Amino acid sequence: MQKLLLLGDEAIAQGALDAGISGIYAYPGTPSTEITEFVQSSKQAFENKVRCSWSANEKTAMEAALGMSYAGKRAMVCMKHVGLNVAADPFINSAITGANGGLIIVAADDPSMHSSQNEQDSRVFGKFAMVPILEPSNQQEAYDMVHYGFWFSETYQIPVLMRITTRMAHSRSGVKRIGARKQNDLKLPEDLRQFVLLPVIAKRRYRKLLSEQVKYAQESEKSVFNKYIDGPDKSRGIVVCGIGYNYLMENYPDRIVPNPILKIGQYPLPSKMVEKIASECDELLVLEDGYPVVEEMLKGFLGRGISVRGRLDGTVPRDGELNPNIVAVALGLPDTRGIDVPSLMVNRPPSLCIGCPHIDSFRAVKEVIADLPKGGVFSDIGCYTLGALKPYEAINSCVDMGASITMAKGAADAGLFPSIAVIGDSTFTHSGMTGLLDAVNDKSPITVLILDNQTTAMTGGQTSPALGRIEDICKGVGVEEAHIRVLKPLRKNHEENMKIIREELDYPGVSVIIPRRECIVTIDKRMREKFKKS
Amino acid sequence: MKKDIILAGVGGQGIISIAAIIGYAALEEGLFLKQSEVHGMSQRGGDVQSNLRISDKEIASDLIPFGKADLIISVEPLESLRYLPSLANNGWVITSTRPYNNIPDYPDLDLVMKEIGSLPHHIALDADAIAKDLGSTKSANIVILGAASPFLDIEYERLADAIRFIFRKKGEETIQVNLKALNAGREFANQNIPV
Ligand SMILES: Cc1ncc(C[n+]2csc(CCOP(=O)(O)OP(=O)(O)O)c2C)c(N)n1
Ligand code: SF4
Numbered sequence: 001m002q003k004l005l006l007l008g009d010e011a012i013a014q015g016a017l018d019a020g021i022s023g024i025y026a027y028p029g030t031p032s033t034e035i036t037e038f039v040q041s042s043k044q045a046f047e048n049k050v051r052c053s054w055s056a057n058e059k060t061a062m063e064a065a066l067g068m069s070y071a072g073k074r075a076m077v078c079m080k081h082v083g084l085n086v087a088a089d090p091f092i093n094s095a096i097t098g099a100n101g102g103l104i105i106v107a108a109d110d111p112s113m114h115s116s117q118n119e120q121d122s123r124v125f126g127k128f129a130m131v132p133i134l135e136p137s138n139q140q141e142a143y144d145m146v147h148y149g150f151w152f153s154e155t156y157q158i159p160v161l162m163r164i165t166t167r168m169a170h171s172r173s174g175v176k177r178i179g180a181r182k183q184n185d186l187k188l189p190e191d192l193r194q195f196v197l198l199p200v201i202a203k204r205r206y207r208k209l210l211s212e213q214v215k216y217a218q219e220s221e222k223s224v225f226n227k228y229i230d231g232p233d234k235s236r237g238i239v240v241c242g243i244g245y246n247y248l249m250e251n252y253p254d255r256i257v258p259n260p261i262l263k264i265g266q267y268p269l270p271s272k273m274v275e276k277i278a279s280e281c282d283e284l285l286v287l288e289d290g291y292p293v294v295e296e297m298l299k300g301f302l303g304r305g306i307s308v309r310g311r312l313d314g315t316v317p318r319d320g321e322l323n324p325n326i327v328a329v330a331l332g333l334p335d336t337r338g339i340d341v342p343s344l345m346v347n348r349p350p351s352l353c354i355g356c357p358h359i360d361s362f363r364a365v366k367e368v369i370a371d372l373p374k375g376g377v378f379s380d381i382g383c384y385t386l387g388a389l390k391p392y393e394a395i396n397s398c399v400d401m402g403a404s405i406t407m408a409k410g411a412a413d414a415g416l417f418p419s420i421a422v423i424g425d426s427t428f429t430h431s432g433m434t435g436l437l438d439a440v441n442d443k444s445p446i447t448v449l450i451l452d453n454q455t456t457a458m459t460g461g462q463t464s465p466a467l468g469r470i471e472d473i474c475k476g477v478g479v480e481e482a483h484i485r486v487l488k489p490l491r492k493n494h495e496e497n498m499k500i501i502r503e504e505l506d507y508p509g510v511s512v513i514i515p516r517r518e519c520i521v522t523i524d525k526r527m528r529e530k531f532k533k534s
Numbered sequence: 535m536k537k538d539i540i541l542a543g544v545g546g547q548g549i550i551s552i553a554a555i556i557g558y559a560a561l562e563e564g565l566f567l568k569q570s571e572v573h574g575m576s577q578r579g580g581d582v583q584s585n586l587r588i589s590d591k592e593i594a595s596d597l598i599p600f601g602k603a604d605l606i607i608s609v610e611p612l613e614s615l616r617y618l619p620s621l622a623n624n625g626w627v628i629t630s631t632r633p634y635n636n637i638p639d640y641p642d643l644d645l646v647m648k649e650i651g652s653l654p655h656h657i658a659l660d661a662d663a664i665a666k667d668l669g670s671t672k673s674a675n676i677v678i679l680g681a682a683s684p685f686l687d688i689e690y691e692r693l694a695d696a697i698r699f700i701f702r703k704k705g706e707e708t709i710q711v712n713l714k715a716l717n718a719g720r721e722f723a724n725q726n727i728p729v
Contacts, residue, residue, distance in 0.1 A: 115574030
């Protein structure tokens with residue numbers, strides 16, 4: 001077959017289609033979004049009726065995928081790293097229930113925080129759940145690993161975690177496909193109580209998970225994704241994980257490294273290989289993107305025995321993603337940095353588009369609260385988070401999806417006035433609705449602005465899960481109808497919009513204001529597609 | 535053969551299409567390719583770059599090491615300076631002179647141009663003006679690609695074919711104007727490469 005030029009994300013998607021998935025479940029999040037988008041636009045997926053629309057959040061996605069696995073079919077669930085926090089409950093417990101049809105969870109980490117609020121390492125979660133982890137070093141491996149991952153998942157009846165990073169997700173390279181498998185037929189688990197995690201059953205399942213660890217380790221030992229590559233210079237051995245391998249190789253133009261290398265692409269760590277490299281070398285250097293996960297395992301608590309270098313002793317910087325130069329310095333090779341950036345250089349942070357509806361909403365809110373005590377605008381994650389930057393400087397928090405409403409509530413409970421939540425429509429249905437229920441039940445004096453730009457804009461304009469139903473949801477949760485106000489964020493409506501915001505700030509209970517105007521980028525995209533069709 | 539290229543610009547300026555065209559042409563020549571792109575937050579008017587690596591040998595890293603880039607191709611003058619630590623000693627900077635001023639503290643353009651002028655190997659052109667003359671302001675990025683084309687070690691016709699392929703769904707008119715843009719950029723470069 002001819003090679004395809006694919007992003008890491010796309011290689012995973014193609015791998016999943018070729019491995020015979022029946023469904024992919026996801027909530028968008030950089031850098032994982034393109035996996036699901038690839039499936040959504042794939043003819044192969046369409047013809048094979050692969051289920052692929054967006055879920056409301058990562059937890060619902062994870063649970064639906066588990067349900068598909070229960071029914072015997074193969075499923076994949078994709079999210080950005082922080083999405084795994086949201087899906088943590090079903091994820092951890094899915095290791096106890098086990099899988100029936102193959103189940104792969106893809107978590108896309110973002111070391112250096114290109115588009116995220118932290119750089120947590122999903123391998124820690126994988127270890128916590130005690131499931132096998134796959135970590136590709138290139139796009140071809142990403143593709144191959146999906147096939148292997150489904151084989152593993154069905155052979156050992158266990159969900160498999162695949163961990164990638166931004167560079168892996170958003171870098172393109174040639175990928176060779178292997179043949180496509182058929183989807184599984186519907187087939188229930190042999191033991192219909194397998195998924196009933198009552199203590200008596202959970203204890204049994206947990207002991208099974210514990211006893212299977214040895215088998216996972218044995219698979220790691222013989223996996224094609226873990227390789228011991230010998231080298232003559234035993235003064236130092238190099239343990240390198242995932243994409244770090246490419247940066248290591250980059251530093252040796254003929255691709256011959258003088259030191260022994262242990263290349264890791266599958267966890268649990270292959271302990272025999274680790275023992276071999278540790279016993280043959282005087283010290284170890286660990287190169288891994290993200291947290292010093294492997295380094296900590298090798299170092300041990302007391303730091304006795306062979307010396308292990310890496311992020312913990314400063315050989316590699318403690319935070320941020322790896323690159324070829326960081327690896328060069330860690331190897332003791334010269335840094336090849338060219339001339340400096342001229343001193344006139346300034347930052348160019350992202351900003352709201354000219355004509356963005358959020359701009360008008362921020363202008364109105366800012367002007368209304370100008371004379372009130374400062375610090376009471378809790379916000380959330382989306383394009384509107386850019387309202388924190390100049391020239392708006394309009395919000396005081398951005399923590400995790402949905403936190404605006406609940407933090408505003410807590411602050412109001414503490415007596416803070418005004419206490420305002422600013423949240424996007426997609427974020428609201430992801431994790432804001434339940435917090436609103438809490439606020440209603442407590443009659444908390446908060447004003448919630450749900451900025452309804454009728455799309456999930458930040459991640460590229462995916463369908464908003466409750467398009468056209470935001471008021472109904474608020475009503476259903478118990479917000480009084482008189483205090484659900486819809487307005488159109490436009491410059492010409494500025495005075496009127498300020499009046500509405502003022503009125504609702506004066507109301508000592510839960511009120512919801514919905515500034516509704518479509519994202520201009522989405523409009524543009526819609527128009528272009530319409531034009532293309534006609 | 536090996537070309538390590540940094541494409542630079544501001545989110546929304548179309549550097550990914552430059553990458554796609556070079557990438558397609560490189561694959562047609564049977565070369566290896568790795569290209570890391572920017573998706574996500576910075577696409578909203580922030581600075582964006584793409585690392586494009588082509589070679590007749592297998593490529594290891596997705597990122598170009600510092601001091602190893604053969605070319606910086608930038609569709610914006612300030613952005614052409616942001617990645618200088620990545621440029622090789624004998625590397626070239628090909629940049630548009632048209633500023634994209636979406637920040638309050640954009641430096642004095644004369645100073646920016648002076649910095650570009652002080653680089654030993656550079657080509658600076660007002661791609662927007664050239665594109666406008668051709669009747670397609672949208673093709674400024676292709677003018678820049680044309681100006682970079684003498685440095686790519688890829689046959690010109692291959693690039694033209696790639697344009698025909700990449701814009702195939704947009705109609706013959708778009709293809710023609712972009713081919714003109716490619717040629718105009720190339721001519722500018724050929725006249726301005728110091729010998
Ligand atoms: C748990 C989690 N999942 C996904 C994301 C990625 N993400 C950030 S903002 C956003 C979309 C927000 O959409 P919306 O609330 O409608 O605001 P908009 O960008 O449209 O203004 C997504 C999916 C995240 N940061 N955290
Ligand atoms: S993409 Fe849409 S919501 Fe985001 S800043 Fe631009 S106009 Fe606003």
